[in-house]
Amino acid sequence: MTIQQAIDKAIDYGWSIKKYGPMFSVFLGTLKETGEYRELAEMYVRQSALLDPSFWQALGKAMGWDGLMCKNCHFDAGADWGHQIDGCIDCIGRVPQEVATYHWHRLIDHLSEGKDVDSYFAGL
Numbered sequence: 001m002t003i004q005q006a007i008d009k010a011i012d013y014g015w016s017i018k019k020y021g022p023m024f025s026v027f028l029g030t031l032k033e034t035g036e037y038r039e040l041a042e043m044y045v046r047q048s049a050l051l052d053p054s055f056w057q058a059l060g061k062a063m064g065w066d067g068l069m070c071k072n073c074h075f076d077a078g079a080d081w082g083h084q085i086d087g088c089i090d091c092i093g094r095v096p097q098e099v100a101t102y103h104w105h106r107l108i109d110h111l112s113e114g115k116d117v118d119s120y121f122a123g124l
Contacts, residue, residue, distance in 0.1 A: 003121045006059055007049050015058035017045055048108065050117070062098030063124070067094035071105065 007015075049055040060066075097105070101124070110120045 001121050001124050003046055003049075003117055006121050006124070007045065007055075007063035008059035010049065010055050013048070013058040013061040015055045017048060017054070046117075053101075055104070056104045057099040060098070060103070065099035067099060069102035070097045071097055071102060081122065 001009075107117070109118050111117070
């Protein structure tokens with residue numbers, strides 16, 4: 001999947017760039033005057049998406065991500081967090097994350113390892 005495909009899926013499931021309001025409109029108006037509108041507008045939307053929790057929630061709905069995920073061992077617990085009882089000794093006492101938040105944090109980890117956004121989304 002490309003980042004644009006991820007954005008399209010999130011939009012299909014309720015994410016909206018419109019919530020950025022008047023400042024976004026002023027920004028786009030300035031870009032139109034400089035002739036750099038399309039490329040910079042696309043970059044702005046991509047960056048806004050990556051930093052917006054509602055983008056990740058909408059993408060999660062589109063991808064069928066549901067339930068909880070262990071950030072430590074990457075165990076997908078679904079809707080039930082019985083994982084601790086199942087005996088993963090490294091994860092006892094860990095707090096699970098919603099799956100969408102898990103993927104958002106994995107992107108941040110991916111970038112901190114020197115990798116790029118495109119390769120992260122290609123792996124989803």
